[in-house]
Amino acid sequence: MRPILLSGHERALTQIKYNRDGDLLFSVSKDQQICVWFAHNGERLGTYHGHQGAIWTIDVDPTSTILASGSADNTIRLWEIKTGRLLKTWDFPTAVKRVEFSEDGSKLLGVTEKRMGHLGTIVVLDIKLDVDAEQSDEKAMTIVCEDSKATVAGWSYLSKYIIAGHEDGSISQFDGKNGDLLYNIPIHELNQPITDLQWSHDRTYFITASKDKTSKLITAKDLEVLKTYPADTPLNSATITRKKDYVILGGGQAAMDVTTTSARQGKFEARFYHKIFESEIGRVRGHFGPLNTVAADPTGKSYASGGEDGYVRIHHFDKGYYDFMYEVERERQNKLNQQQQQQTVSA
Amino acid sequence: EDAERISSADVAVVEARRRLLEEWFAWRESIVQEVAEEREIYGLPADPAAELIKAKTSELSTDGEEQVIE
Numbered sequence: 001m002r003p004i005l006l007s008g009h010e011r012a013l014t015q016i017k018y019n020r021d022g023d024l025l026f027s028v029s030k031d032q033q034i035c036v037w038f039a040h041n042g043e044r045l046g047t048y049h050g051h052q053g054a055i056w057t058i059d060v061d062p063t064s065t066i067l068a069s070g071s072a073d074n075t076i077r078l079w080e081i082k083t084g085r086l087l088k089t090w091d092f093p094t095a096v097k098r099v100e101f102s103e104d105g106s107k108l109l110g111v112t113e114k115r116m117g118h119l120g121t122i123v124v125l126d127i128k129l130d131v132d133a134e135q136s137d138e139k140a141m142t143i144v145c146e147d148s149k150a151t152v153a154g155w156s157y158l159s160k161y162i163i164a165g166h167e168d169g170s171i172s173q174f175d176g177k178n179g180d181l182l183y184n185i186p187i188h189e190l191n192q193p194i195t196d197l198q199w200s201h202d203r204t205y206f207i208t209a210s211k212d213k214t215s216k217l218i219t220a221k222d223l224e225v226l227k228t229y230p231a232d233t234p235l236n237s238a239t240i241t242r243k244k245d246y247v248i249l250g251g252g253q254a255a256m257d258v259t260t261t262s263a264r265q266g267k268f269e270a271r272f273y274h275k276i277f278e279s280e281i282g283r284v285r286g287h288f289g290p291l292n293t294v295a296a297d298p299t300g301k302s303y304a305s306g307g308e309d310g311y312v313r314i315h316h317f318d319k320g321y322y323d324f325m326y327e328v329e330r331e332r333q334n335k336l337n338q339q340q341q342q343q344t345v346s347a
Numbered sequence: 348e349d350a351e352r353i354s355s356a357d358v359a360v361v362e363a364r365r366r367l368l369e370e371w372f373a374w375r376e377s378i379v380q381e382v383a384e385e386r387e388i389y390g391l392p393a394d395p396a397a398e399l400i401k402a403k404t405s406e407l408s409t410d411g412e413e414q415v416i417e
Contacts, residue, residue, distance in 0.1 A: 020396060020400075035389045062395070062396035062399055062400070063396070063399050063400050063403050065403070103396065104396070104399060105396075105399060129399070157382050158382070158386065158389070158391065159383075198356060202379070202382065204382060206377075207376075217410050219378070221378070227376075245371075276367050276368055276371045277364055277367055312376040326364060327361060327364075328364045328365045328368055329368065331365070332368060332372075344357060
């Protein structure tokens with residue numbers, strides 16, 4: 001698993017994202033740059049210019065036509081992926097910490113920061129997936145987070161729910177149509193912020209990362225905690241792999257929070273866990289600082305990590321990765337193969 | 348005796364994993380079916396993104412044909 005090192009950013013990475021085909025990787029950073037890279041060789045395709053502050057978040061629509069970004073310059077912007085053209089800018093009173101398209105790309109949510117005189121909100125914008133269309137200025141919906149600000153949020157399957165992770169460690173489920181709060185459940189340790197929320201491919205379940213040093217797999221429908229992955233360091237990001245039933249966690253203590261040098265050792269690694277068995281199966285080293293963001297290629301070929309050190313690393317999986325199976329997984333695979341053979345024979 | 352103890356511990360671990368695997372795939376099967384039914388009720392495509400991409404490519408190819416005609 002030889003990594004490809006992408007050096008194009010000058011400051012800490014904040015979020016990275018593959019497109020649906022897994023051939024492009026988008027990255028944003030505190031250096032106010034958006035970069036797009038070819039995932040297979042790490043060649044930089046281009047950059048998107050315009051933001052006037054750190055960029056916190058990015059998302060690609062399902063057809064890889066439009067890119068959305070959210071920034072400390074209090075704007076959400078839409079970009080034409082192919083040309084780099086700025087299509088639309090929405091202004092907000094505070095920084096935008098998270099953006100995410102719904103499964104059909106018709107809606108975009110944005111999480112806005114809490115600041116003196118402004119509560120944190122989740123806004124919903126109607127999107128036309130057409131680079132020549134006029135995008136609406138109006139917000140389709142605004143959810144105000146009265147208790148604890150949202151740090152991350154996303155759309156469930158069918159855009160039925162908006163799920164948000166909060167600063168106080170809780171998770172909320174909102175009605176995706178009218179924004180009503182349906183549930184709020186403490187999931188992570190009290191007042192340990194949720195730092196990431198990423199979906200399974202069908203958006204029926206998601207994974208969280210938290211400063212409480214754990215990551216959890218949760219159902220969108222009932223907010224039931226299915227799995228817990230314990231780590232030994234505060235987590236910034238977590239992602240679910242395709243093809244193999246793994247999850248990848250990234251984190252690490254920021255240098256300014258580290259009191260002893262020994263505590264620094266071996267924390268800047270991507271950690272692989274078995275999604276179903278919850279056991280840790282391996283670590284990948286490389287970054288010189290905490291991993292701020294990890295992403296899994298939707299086609300299962302690679303994963304990438306973005307660090308506080310300003311680098312993005314893409315790792316393509318090798319044969320050993322795909323071949324590795326637990327005894328009971330192989331048993332199940334064999335059983336399925338046998339059933340399939342019998343079916344072909346009887347057919 | 349030690350070997351026996353180890354192997355019985357192994358058996359317990361394997362049994363537990365087998366149970367976890369069964370539970371997981373049983374849940375997956377039920378939720379996948381439930382969501383598929385919901386999509387049908389709302390008249391939504393099984394894979395909305397795939398549908399969008401199909402629409403986009405067909406639109407692009409018609410554009411191409413028009414250019415040829417011109």
